[in-house]
Structure formats: structure tokens, C-alpha cells
Amino acid sequence: MREKETTLYLGPQHPGITGNMMVKLKVTGDTIVRAETHVGYLHRGFEKLMEVRNWMQVFPIVCRICVPEPDPNEENLARAIEILEGREVPERAQYIRVMVLELARLASYLLWFGGQSGSAGLYTMPQWSVGDRDYILDLFEELTGGRVYHMYIWAGGVRRDLPEGFADKVLRVMDYLEKRLKHYDNLMLDNSIFQKRAQGVGVIDREKALDWGIVGPPLRGCGFKHDVRIDDPYLVYDKLQFEVPTETGCDVWARALVRRREFEQSISIIRQIMEKMPGGEFYNKVPNPLHWKVPAGDVYVKTESARGEFGYYVVSDGSDKPRRVHVRGPAYVHGITLLEHLLQGANLADVSFIMNSLGTCPPEMER
Amino acid sequence: MITGYWPYLIHFGIAAAFVAFLLFLTTKIKPANSDKAEKYPDTFECGVPRKGDARGMFNVRFYIVAVMFIIFDVEAVFLFPWAVSFLDYKATGLGLFILAEMTVFLIILFIGYFYMIRKGALQWEDPE
């Protein structure tokens, strides 16, 4: 006898779902037979909005595309404009940008620590890691004036120079985070229940991983050493020493370990930057924003965000507004096709667990 | 010391009356909601309009668990009188006999248990 399938709607209002999206599940008992992702609850038409704004006005829009880590968006757009215009970026600005990007990566991973363990029912971890994330947000606030959305990286540099004594504060936060990482290990990654939950769950097919266009920690969890910072270095990443950790498990546990080890690498990158930070100008003056015309042309730029390769395809027709900006976010691939695929045959308990491990981010899917 | 069961009847009466009184009290004190849609909202479906009825055919594994529970619980109940009277039998010198009998019982229980495992009654994942 065939069992009756029950339809379960996870989302748009569900505590286990990151952001506003819906996963429609056909379940028998608590095994998922089929999963369908429905997005559209957060669509604000970012790409279209950019086409009717000045180049300068686009910057406050792009950072809204991903809440936990807005800076790769700004970096992408700024770099696209710089390439189109042939504008030089002072070296100090490049270092500051790398610092901001890595700080944003740390903040994003801290949020992930909370989300991953919160979806497994370990509610102490979100309280700890989100609390610690606030120290990074404090740094951002001092540096840029904003805690979540920074609008700090501009075409041609950054908006402000580092405040006085900022380097010491950053280093102090890094020391603190390194100390806390041991606590995180004890609470979450060394916990045998967590390991039992994570191992062998959400296994990505290694052969198909590249075909599907998976990037970031999920791909590195499959053993591919793919990282834009190494493959196609931008800014000053080629002057810094760091490793790209890989795991071979292809499951949630492998992704967790990759993120955990990247966390350490980011801390070490920031320390190196603070050592090597040169003096000098921090931006190249841009023309009057109201009459700022970018030469015609098109360019694809990519940045390694915490969730993987983040690409922008920017087309300019020589006017004061972008002709077209296409955002290629990792969450689109991870959160829709890959998630649907991984959820087939999974347990109901693992839906939000897998979602968190893939770094699903609804506003980015629907930019 | 009272050893009967009748006090529990009083206990039950007072507890039930107390709970019923509190429920009654809340219906009197709470703000009145005359709006029918407000008082009888749809069941929560994560913000999606409800479709169909929740009650339907359910996964058969849950019933298997219930059946296994009944089998093993009945057998566990047999262990209780044995456990209570074991010391008495031991005092009369029949301890080894009673122990052996229970060993046989436990072995039979284990045979049934292994049969159950072999049959895949505890396999929670779908075989397909």
C-alpha cells in the first residue's frame, strides 16, 4: 500500500528557515519524498532598481543584497567601475578593503555558527556567537558609521581612513575571537551529538558538484580547492599568506570543518594586514557623483564571499546610470536547485540543518 | 499512614476542579473577542493558506512502534511480580530456580527482539 504523502509548508514564517522563503515538502512520516523551494517573498527588484539610479546611488542598494555579509557586493561594484574607468586604487585602500572583507567574512561565519547549531537545537551557541559578532559590528560602526550595512567601499578606494587606534582594537578583537573559538569547538564541533547529526547528512555528489556550479565552503567540502582569492587574486590577496582548507566528506560536517578552519585563516589574514598596512592616500577622487559617467563596456568581477564566489556582471552604456547589473550569488544555486536535490530522502529534522550548511540567503536569491 | 487508593480520588477531584476553575477563570477575565475570524483563526501553516485536513493516513512505522511497545511492555510487567517476590523465594531456597526461570523468559524475549530487528521493524530510514 502506498502511504499518503502529506504536504508540509516550511516557511515563509517558520523558525527553522533562514529569511523569508518557503520549502514545500512532500513527506511520508518524517522522510521527505520531494522538496520544492518557493522564493519571491523578499523580491525587491534590486537589479532593476540599479538601472534607474546614478552610479553613486547604486552603492547603498547593493549592500542590501545580503544581510550577513554586505561588503563583497560593494567590493564587486566598486571593482567593476574601476575596471571600466581604468581607475587606480591606492595601496592603502586595497589593504583596508581586504580587512573589511575579511572582517565581514568573520561576522558571517559567526552568524553561521549560530544558525548551524541553532537548527540542530543547540541554543546556547547562537547566543554566544551572535554576541561575539557584535564586537566585529562595533568595529564596523567605528569605521563606517553603520553596523550592518556599511556603504564603505567606493570606486577608487574607501570612504574614510582608519580612525586613530583602530588597528589595536582590531587586533584585540582577533585575539578574543581566537580564544572564543576554543569554546565554540567544545560546545559545538566536539559535541558527539552534533557530529552524529552532521556526518553523512546532505551529501553532495562529488562528480556533479562542479557541473551544478556549487562554490564556496560546500565545494571545498567536496575536496575542490576552489577559492577566488587564490585562483584569481584581487586586491592584495596575492601578497598575503593563507591556506584554503578543503575536506572530502561532502556532507554538512565537512562544510562545518571547512568554515571552522577558514575562520582561523581569516584571523591570520587580518593580522598580516595590520602588520603590512602602508600609509598614503585612501581614495582616488571621483568626479561629481551627479555627473559621473562611466565609460561604455561590460565586465564580470568576482569576489570570494563567506558563501562562495560572488559575481557581478556590469554593463555600462556610457551614461550616468548602469545599463545592467547582474548579480550572481552563491545562494541562488545553493538555495534552490542544490537544496531541492539534497532534501530528497532526507529527514524532516535536517531541512534547516542542510539549509544553514549551504549558506542559503533568500534576499540574495531574489536580488 | 494511609495505604489505600481512595485518597487519590480526592487528589484527582481537587486537581481537576482546580484546573477547571482556572480555565473557567480565564474565559471570564480575558478580553472579549467578538470577531469570529479573530476568535477562530485558521490553523498555522507558516503563513500559507491551509489546504486539506491534517488528519490522514500516517506513516505505518509509528504503529509498529506502538505494537512493539505493547509486546515488550506486557513482558516487562511480568518482570515486576517476579522482582517483588524474588527475595521471598530466595529465603525459601528456591532462588536459583526462580532465577533460571526468569533467564529463560529473558532469552525468549531476546529471541523475539532479534527477530524484530531482523525483520527491519526498527529500520527508521526508508529501504528504498
Next chain:
Amino acid sequence: MAWYQTEIFWVIVKVAVILFVILTGGAYYTLAERRWAAFFQMRLGPNRAGFWGLLQPLADGIKFILKMETFPRNADLFLFMLAPVISTVTSLMLWGAIPFTPIIELPEAAQKITGSKSFILQVSNPNAGVLYMFAVSSLAVYGILIAGWSSNNKYSLLASVRATAQMISYELSLGLSIIPIILMTGSLDLYTIIETQKNSWFLFTLPGFLAFWIFLVSIFAESNRMPFDLAEAESELIVGYHTEYGGFKFAFFMISEYMNLITLSLLAAILFLGGWTLPDFISSAISNVWLQHAAGIGLFLLKAFFFVFLFVWVRWSVPRFRYDQLMDIGWKVMLPASLVIVFIAGIYVYLK
């Protein structure tokens, strides 16, 4: 014999005292849980209502009473109202069999008033007290099952079916883990079980020690507590079987959960840690009988308090199991292990 010397009157008084204590205890356990959780999570927790947040349960109660009442449109209203009542009444009933005090010989003056020679804070001590506890506590399954069924919500129904399967699975190992104790005592009544442990707790005997761990894991699963709280798994089933409940009906579920935890803590202290008994070397050092009783009862509550704290401690330190893992542990580890422990206990008692 005056009316206040009858047994019935004193039963009513005891019931009233016990109900008051258990309800207050349950309410304050919610506060303690929140304060301790805040402590583990490096934040403050509720500390505004009264000193140290001590009036918080009262404020919560007032808020629950004043909440607007809603009923799901397609729910079975009678069962919907019945479910929290069943949950609460069963957890209130559980305290009836627990002997909180030893039999206290009353002084002359008190004897004249009460009409009886001795006093014990226990509603009744039937000769199958352990079975009474298990029978009533397994009734709590109905509260959860009916709640999920009547609210006609898919998440609630799934959660309640899960919770039912989980609770009955672990009830087996819970029941079997008691048998070593019954073997060593030769009695099912709780008073005798406590008295037998006067000089050696059952925890310090071999079968008792083994059974204790089975018992400990089983009570966590029985009370739907982390790491087994799949009935309320937030990231999968919203809040589980009481998704549709609000106001005081929700409060009933919550308080009954905490009352059950207190009851299980007391039961653990009674069965394995010797209840209110004092070993001979302590009781001989205390000359005053009343001081002896006070020390014993204080120790009893302290032991139970350890378990009360343990429930919170574990909850905020571990993630929850997946459902198939939970059932695997219940049926493939706990059940055979407890059967083997029963066998070991049989041999142990025979050889002793």
C-alpha cells in the same frame, strides 16, 4: 472524634499543600530555567520583576490569564480544551505517592489535635507506589496526543505522534530500569524503597549503578527534554504539539512539563539516592529527632535539586537528536541494555 480528626480532612489538607507546592515549584522552575539558561549563555535573563526576577512567574501568570483566547477553526473544541487539562492533572496527581517526609512521631499536644500518633507528608502510600507513579505518568502521553490531534495542524499532529512514539519507547527502558531496585527491595512501595537505602544508596550497588544511567537517559526522553525534545523541535516543527495553544492553555502545558521534571527529579532521588534517609553515622551524631528529620528532608530536596539543575544544564549544552537516531538509541541500546541489567541484578541479588 471531631471533624478535623478524620482521615479525610487530613488527606484534603495534604492534597492542598502538595498542590500549592508543586504549582509554585513548577512556576518557579520556569524562572530558574530562564535564569540559568541566561547564565550559560552569558546574558542576564529576566531580572526586572521583583528582586532577582522573583516576581516573574507571577507576571507571566497574569499575562497568560489576560491573553485573548483563540481556537483553531477546524479544531475539535472539546478535545482541544481537554488536552491541557489531562496534561496538568496527571502531573498534579503524580505527587500523591511521593513520601516527602519519614513517619514523624507527633508530640502529645499535636496528637490531641490531629487525632493520630504520627504524621507523614504523603497523600497515600499504597503497596504499589512505584506502579502508581508509572501508570499516572504514562497517562501524560494522552495529553500530548490529544493536543496534536485536536488542533488539526500538520506540525502539531506530527509532533504529537513523534512524542507518543518516543515516550512509549523510553517508557520500556524506564520501567525496566526500576526492576533492579525492586529486586533488591522486594517491594513496590516507595516508603520501603527509601528505608532500605538507609546505609547504602542503590546508586552504589552494581545493578543500581548500571540501572541509574538507563533511568537518567529515560527520564530525559520521558519528559521530552533536550537532547530528546523532538516534540518541540523548533527548527522543524515550529513548537510542536502546542503550536495552536495560547493563553492559559499553553501555560498549562508548560507548567505541567516543569512539574513533571520536578517529579522525576524527586523520583530519581528516591529510587537511587536514598531519599530522606540519613546514614547511621550521621543520624547518631544528631541527637535531636526533629533536627534529624530536618536534615534528612533537606538532603532529599537537595538531591532532587541536583537533578532539577541537571535538566537545565543538559538542555543548554547539547543539540537534539534526529528522530531515527532517537529511536535507535531507545530500541537498540536502551532496551537490550536494560534487559541485561535486569539479568545482572537477578544474579547479584541471588549471590548476595
